[in-house]
Amino acid sequence: MQLFSEKQNLGLPDSDIWYYPNFLSEKKANQYFDVLRKDTPWQQDDIKVFGKVYAQPRLTALYSNNGKNYSYSNITMESLAFTDELKSLKGLVDKEANIEFTTCLLNLYRDGKDSNGWHADDEKELGKNPIIASLSLGAERYFHLRHKSDKTLKYKILLEHGSLLLMRGETQHFWHHQIAKTAKNVRERINLTFRIIK
């Protein structure tokens, strides 16, 4: 069993980012990983980058409690209704963030070749200072952060099984983030990003 660890603020300039290492117990995190891996209708979309079409290097699914879709990188994802498991996870995350999320984007990184390139979660439908809560299950992967204008400002944090990362305030205005590919032999990872789309 893991000891309780305090949440920590990353302390990066122009941002407000919190990390909760053991947001879920190991046992709960294992259970959620298994259910979500099995029951989610994972899909692989094509994305368009500089006019060329690529298969997105990970699988995704979108859920919401208001039927709103989400568009990014020339993809429009249609949302499904929350399942019981996702509702209970959303309840825990809502409580911690003290806000009511409407939407959850799930990412499945099948191995080290799957990734999520540099971006900010700054789509118009997310509002001015979006709050994004990102729950990690399965294999540990590094989350990289890079300041948009001062490229010397960089940071990386290992997102552990059962951890929660909360980005708020002006973070998306000033920082890009990514999950880079890795040559290491890594198992599957599921990430859930809770958002508000009105």
Ligand SMILES: O=C(O)CCC(=O)C(=O)O
């Ligand atoms: O997988 C992660 O930890 C990050 C996912 C992400 O940045 C996103 O879906 O916008």
Ligand SMILES: [Fe+2]
């Ligand atoms: Fe993101």
